Amino acid sequence: MPHPSPAQSPRIAFRQFSLISLIALLLLTTQATAQTPPGGAPQGPTSVGTVTVQTVDVPYIRTLPGRAVAFETGEIRARVSGVVEEILYAAGDKLNPGDPMFKIEDTTYVAAFASAKAALAGAMVQRDTAQATVDRYMTLQGSAVSKADLQTAQASAAAAVASYAAAQAAVDVAQLDLDRTTVRSPIAGIAGISNVSIGALVTANQADALATVTRLDPIYIDVSDSSAGMLRIRAQIDDGSLKLGTKVGVALVLEDGTTYDGEGTVVVLGNVVSATTGTFDLRVQFDNPKRLILPGQFLRVKLTLGTTSAKLVPQRATGRTSDGTLTVFVAKDGVAKKVALTSSGSQDNAWIITGGIEDGDLVIVDGLTNLRDGAAIKPVPVTIDADGVVHDAAPETAADASKPAPTTGNN
Template sequence: MSLPLRALRISAAMFCFAAPLAAYAQGAPEGAGQVTEVGVMALTETDVPFTTTLPGRAVAKEQTEIRPRVEGVIEEIVYTAGRRVNEGDVLFRLDAETYEAAFASAEAARDSAEATLTTAQAAYDRYAKLEGVGASTSDLESARATLAQAKASVKSAEADLQQAQLDLDRVEIKSPIAGIPDVPEFSVGSLVTANQSDALTTVTRLDPIYVDVTESSARRMRIREQFEEGTLSPGKELDVTLTLENGEVYDGKGTMVSPGVTVSTTTGSIDMRFEFDNPDRMILPGQFLRVDVTLGTSKAILVPQRATTRQSDGTLTAFVAQDGTAHRVTLSYSGTSDNAWIVTDGVSVGDEIILDGLTNLADGASITTVPVTINAAGVVEDATTTSEAD
């Protein structure tokens, strides 16, 4: 069946029109003549906080092992494990009968010695009045010796009574510090001895708490050189923050307790100690933490992280706008500040860094620029709109 003549003419015309378009599309380079609009921001030099990060470990400010100072059987465990105790609170109570009897005996010996002293004093006074009349010098000297011996006996008896009192008081084993007591290692009915090697329990003070950190001696010297050269300006005081094991930044600020004055002969590091308030017991002894110490400020160029790309070889790159062309540059950096890299090489003050329109942007691409800014949250905003809002 043949087509009508009119239909054949229309099909031929469409073919003749489509063929040149197909040929043009096949031969034209992709993206030729295209100009990409990008958002740029001029780089400036600014004061950047100089922060050093140090690994640390939490250490209790005070921790003491509780041991008995007298022998006896544990009669009562007074405290509750995990519940805070104050200095002087009773933790354990030993059977006191033996020490009560010893105290009573010492008290009686003291009273007897005092009675003997009274008799000896009266005899000496009598012989002293009768010397040369009714008593010889020999009798007086003998009375004097008896009196001195009686006085010595009283002192000895008082010392024995004092020791008996100490032993009696020590049947109540008290906490020497305020803190959190651990689970008792002995139970009621256990026989314990004076100054034994095994502790009854341990009391730990958690608030405040220490964090011990180590710093490389070489890095400390480099920082000192920066201060001396003027590239680093010291702050009025150290700003010390703490990062917990879960990555959360601790709410409280720290203070330096010990700056460290000796270098380890094995590691070449210096030990330092910081103190943090710990009212909620968020920090526990033995935890590994990270301490960030802001020493001062330094002049630097900040490049927003969203403007950069990490290449497969690990290098950090960005695009800068120059004469209507995008140029890829390789950046060197010394750290981060908020959401920006602290760049030491690769860009200069006044360079226009490309923040927006980076999708599929290639080195050498033709561009047209629009001024933009970036806020604290890392969001790019139109510079004109931001300026009008201000």
């Protein structure tokens, strides 16, 4: 075999070195693979954050749908007929009772009022003349005037008094008609857009309103609740699980999810159940100085009836099965156990649990990713703030790292 030339020796040596390096790399990879357990799973139990379940007193709150209704609504209509001469307000103006809104042509009504006053003056003269005749006849009775003449004079005086009263009433009616040529707001509120323009002919008590005035402060919220829900509440009161408060707290949640600033009051509690929907109505009232609530808005009303004892489980710790069952992982004897829960509503970031767990159980709230039923775990006490964020428990409170953040809502 021929020997390589001196020029070929370095190239062969480099190839031999590369081959040796590749073999060494493969050996290292094989050793590393052999040290890794099948499936790449880490050795030892998984650390998980837990909170301890305890029974606590929580507000019992019914969250119900509602619709805003104006406190007062006035439909403005003409009381006399005529042509609209002037519109005396602008849409959106804040009006007080008696503020002028429309001016109707009053020439005819001025003339009618003057005629009524003239008729009243004539009736007053007739009344005074008739009374004077009666007074004169009474002094002459028995000499120049018979009793029959006196009675006739008295009857004429009485008729004159009646005519005067009728004339006075006609003046009052004419004055009312004249005053009604200025159409005024009957209530305090916000003026709506005018439905007529200057020059339009309107008639007395027509069906179509000239405009609308709406009072928005305060404002009503009409709420519906099911009769079945009412029966459940009564049953809870009877068995002592619900303790009523001194008054019903009323809060409002706006359409964007924010809580309205201010507390409402219950105005009317319905006492009739609808035959079609099985619900009864109640009305609550809120102050509305900034006009954030407008008639027609759909809102949610939270009625705080009292307090009840419950176990709270953070919502972030729970899941649902394909059939909708609420589940949670509980740490028991160093393993994760999946249990089914029954709930009766929610408290902000927690579920109100009525079955499935007991006081003292450790609910896993952190480290749930890829956690399986029966997996080996190492419980680590944690706490959860009002925003649902997990924090490590302080050493002195680790044993009590149990309660989800205080909450204020219940369905």
